[in-house]
Amino acid sequence: MLLQFEAPPLPHYLVSGPAVMQAGRKHPSRRAFGVFDLLVVKDGCLYIGEEERQYEVVSGHALILRPDCSHYATLPCGQDVDYYWLHFQTTGHWEAMDRKACPPPWSVWPDKPAEAQMRTQTGDAPRTICAAPTFPIQIAQFTSLLQPRKLYERLDQLGELEQRNHLGSERWQQQLLFQEVLQLLAASLEAPPPSASALCAEAAAAYIREHYRDGFTAQQMGESLRFHPVYIARCMQSHLGCSPSDYLLRFRIEQAKLLLLQSDLPISRIAEEVGFNQPAYFTASFTRLEGLSPRSFRRRFLHR
DSSP states (O other): OEEEEEESSOOEEEEEEEEEEOTTOOOOOBSSOSSEEEEEEEESEEEEEETTEEEEEETTEEEEEOTTSOEEESSOOSSOEEEEEEEEEOSSOEEEEOGGGSOOGGGOOOSSOOEEEEOOTTOOOOEEEEOOOOEEEEEESEEEOSSHHHHHHHHHHHHHHGGGTTSHHHHHHHHHHHHHHHHHHHHTSOOOOOOHHHHHHHHHHHHHHHHTTSOOOHHHHHHHHTSOHHHHHHHHHHHTSSOHHHHHHHHHHHHHHHHHHHOOOOHHHHHHHTTOSOHHHHHHHHHHHHSSOHHHHHHTTSOO
């Protein structure tokens, strides 16, 4: 099973610590615990079940118990078990899925940034602005650690900071260390290499982003990438969900939105800067995709 978190927002650290489970003891059974419970075994073995799945978490392995499931001990410990526990949560979307059915992270290509709300200090109503596109964080629910010693070091550091977590600076440091913990867990996930069609779609997207100001054609892009234009279009539709022309148009509009917010250039000049030959076509395309004209979009954020 894989756990996939949509970020931003990033999953956040709550509390952690080292622990020793004595021989003959069992991990506590809990129902809908409400937080993610990361268990990392340093020595020994924990026998844990979650719903219908059962795990033997041995040295150098990690298991994440879900907040929405019941978990229980399947057997008592045969020896003293040296392990770490860590609770974390996310306010963003997450889901558990079968690894075989989960799209690899390199295949996710958001074509439009998420929208965020910004509230002015004057008490005006919130206004929608462009925000960073979301991206997936994929972690195996049960995994053999790629760098166990490094993960143990980070967990030890988190535990040491618990004594001073009443200080804002220490809690900030804990969040930074926790992001490293997530990276180490994600690195243990053996992702299959991208397919030839995914690599083609990636190369085409990179080409469009580099040449979006130019008046290139599908034929020129095909010659540069050494793929037939029809094959490129098929790969982009399959992996990005859009044609090359749709991807180009969306990317140009997103660059135009940045210029509208960050400069005082005339609309006609912005259209030219992002690759439109005709300002009227730029305005029509912008209005169709964003639901308001470039001028209205800029006016929403002008100081009044």
